[in-house]
Amino acid sequence: WSRVSSSASCSQTVHCDPMYFIMLNLPVILLLQLVPGSMGKDGLCHCVVHLANDLIPLKKLEQLQSTAQELMDKYDQELLRVSEYTCTTEGQDNQVLEMNGEAPIYNLLCLQLERPQELVTWLMAKGGLSESVTHILGISFPQVANASLILKLLADSDQHDLCALRQEVDSLKDQLRECEREKEEVASGHSGPPLPPGSCDHGGLQKVSRPFVVQLNWRGFAHKAGTWGRDSAPSPDSSLYWVAPMTTDSRYFDYYQMYKSYDDLVLMKNYEKRSFGYGDGSGNTVYKNFMYFNYYGTRDIAKLNLSSNTLVLRRPLPSATYNNRFSYVGVPWKDLDFAGDEKGLWVLYATEESKGNLLVSRLNTSTLEVEKTWQTNQYKPAMSGAFMACGVLYALRPRSTHQEEIFYAFDTNTGRERHLSILLDKMLETLHGINYSPLDHKLYVYNDGYLINYDLGFQMLKHKPSKLPAEKFSWFPIAPKSVKPNKTSSP
Template sequence: MMLYVIVPFCALFTFTLQAATRDVKCTCELTYSETAFPHGKLSTAESNASKCNSKITPQKTLELERLLLGLERRLPQLQEDVSMLEKENDGELYGALSLQVIENEMKDIKQLIDTLNSTTQENLHLTTDTTKQLEDLKAEMQELERYDTMQVVMSKQDNQRLKTDLDQCRNGLHPTIQPTEPQHGKCPHRQFLNITGPRVYTKGEYPGSYMYGAWGRDPKPQAGKENWYWLVLMTSSNRYSNYVRLYSSLSSLIVGVSVPGNVQIHSSNPTTNTVQGPNVVLYGEALYYNCYNQDAVCRFNLTTKTVTTLQLPKGTRFNSKGNFCRLDECYPYTDLDLATDESGVWVIYTTTQDFGNLVLSKLEEGEPPTLGQTWHTPVYKQGVTNTFMACGVLYATRYIDKHMEEIFYSFDTSTGVEKFNIGIFIHKMSPNIYALNYSPVDQMLHAYCDSHMVSYKVLFG
């Protein structure tokens, strides 16, 4: 039996047996006939593979997509502005404001095209270089396979192929049943991937005058008002407002021409049922906001000019006691954050019972609105700078520095799944974002930053 054990090693080792005359002693000389494994080459291959992974990232594709989406939006807008200019022709005298808007649009489009061309060239060079590196890596790995004399790697590859064939056979016998619900909750756009750089950046009608405010679009507009925008400015002590300002187009908002103008909630500011805090939204021709001096949501009907209120649960923090904060500074009177998405209106707040953590409630439409389902999160509100909703998912942001904000947290109301590592960054045009609203009409994120209005495109996929 021992002979059968020793035989396979004869190819690798040579044994020499020496016997002394008096005491029997055995001496074994081992000669290793295999070539030493080149660990240095393997380390080099791993390093090169790591460099390839660091160069080829999803952000490269998203950057191109961001630029193409920018052109997709800007070109129709330019065409619309040119058409408006042609209508304004009055004896060969064109509107100066319209000409200014078109000039700005053309500058932005040229900048986008230049950036797109340079990015495409960079990606082309990167693709060429990476292809060469991958071919070299493949050759190195095939060279290293020669040292696999025990055929361990080859056996693993064969097993993997067999497993793949078996899986395909099983799937062929039992076809996969397609899910009846979308993979990512109820979102028609699939998963939130990223946001682009600023698409709109304007100081608007009152540059530098009102630090706090909010703006956006009505996700459920009346017929004929699909392109309208709204703006609410905190015109008293950076805390209060008593009207909503309307613009018939984005161009009108950019150049500061308000048509039809203001819709007033009350002649006094502040007073009962006027606006307190910048976190407001417009939905279905009604403005939703934190009622002045109350732990309640007000709904102002722009058509009937009437206000109805919804009392929030007992213990809800208000009057600047449950604010959004960054570092050692808080944003005053941001206790209640109203948000819109594909399904309607939401309110984000905190209560004493939740020890300052974020609470999310769905608002059901009506006059007055009613409080629907409520969710409680473990996220401390004063560690958050802003929140918004998209496709039934709550997103929270935090301050990184004066140039960057991070979307770091999400909570999916349809699945109950929460994530703390979203890692999507917002490039800011001003240090502070006081209001952040998502528009499901065009999947844009509208930010109000230190009197500037900025918008970003949300990328799904």
């Protein structure tokens, strides 16, 4: 095992260098048992080294060392790949978002680390190793297992963060599309000052704002059906607000409250609560301090004086269906739907002769007689509601539980109709009473017990309406039936 030159004193004890074996970065020192040397015939000093009996064979140790070194090399390579991947993801977040559910590299690393774990497990189970080597393998096995666990946690965290980022990006995309839609709508019209109260100097409805929730109705959430708004007569002096929740069966109109201002409504003060048990459905409206509604169980139009809370006039609407015959989809008992706008007082309804298609009639507010009627091509039970603005009917239909669409318009001034698509968000599923106010160009909606309103945006004009061709807005005639009222007909 060791030689010394002839010049060395053979009587001295030869200290042979110890052998160091590196395994898993931990030194294993094989201590040599030394004896004094002797001079041979060849003039060289020889020493004999005796190995301890408990040491493992050298060949097995060399194989173990080689296997362990290969294991550590692979382990270092995988850790390096993890580090490179982490740097890549931090600098290229956009590429991570385009992975579309592909498994990150962490999963691959976990699979590759399973082989070293199996190797160490096999070596420990095979036995025949010294106590020191077994100790080293016992240390290395938890290290590899911990590395695998860390990679799994990183993979889970990466997937969670990726899902969160995708949700945030989807939300931002939706907001961007909404902004682009509003931008296009604004760009399609002419900019100008806000419309004065009662003005029709515009080219028709262009957009609807997001809903503004005022409050829950004063009778509570159980009263899902109802209607509310303000006096729709185009008079700036009127500041009356009213709220009329229906009974819990969504049919009977028996109470209403009036407020002198919007602040009083919000603060629930200075109000007058009235009882009047003759209404049917949520088609009420207020025009010039009178409330108009469908008299219970009949086709009659009723006129209520709000100052005295007395019924001043009641008159049947010829041929109108009632008792929920042709009501709106999802809104029962709304056979007669009243509306006030810049042009006067209107009633929207259907008849058996129209086969359920919507009729629009302008009423004489003094006598409640029908002055003129227009028939549309729209089936009333396919609509969710309608309102009038500047003599134009706008009809809604449901798109989802959180969105409606204003899809149809009929102009009583020209007898023309057009199809459009103006989206209207809603807080809850059903829009019951819908009333338009010419004073502030708002839409007042009773949404499953909540009072909400919308700002309406109209297309501004550079010229007076009389000089604007109707074809500019894609209106087209439908040859409507103009029905003259039969004043001599019986109820």
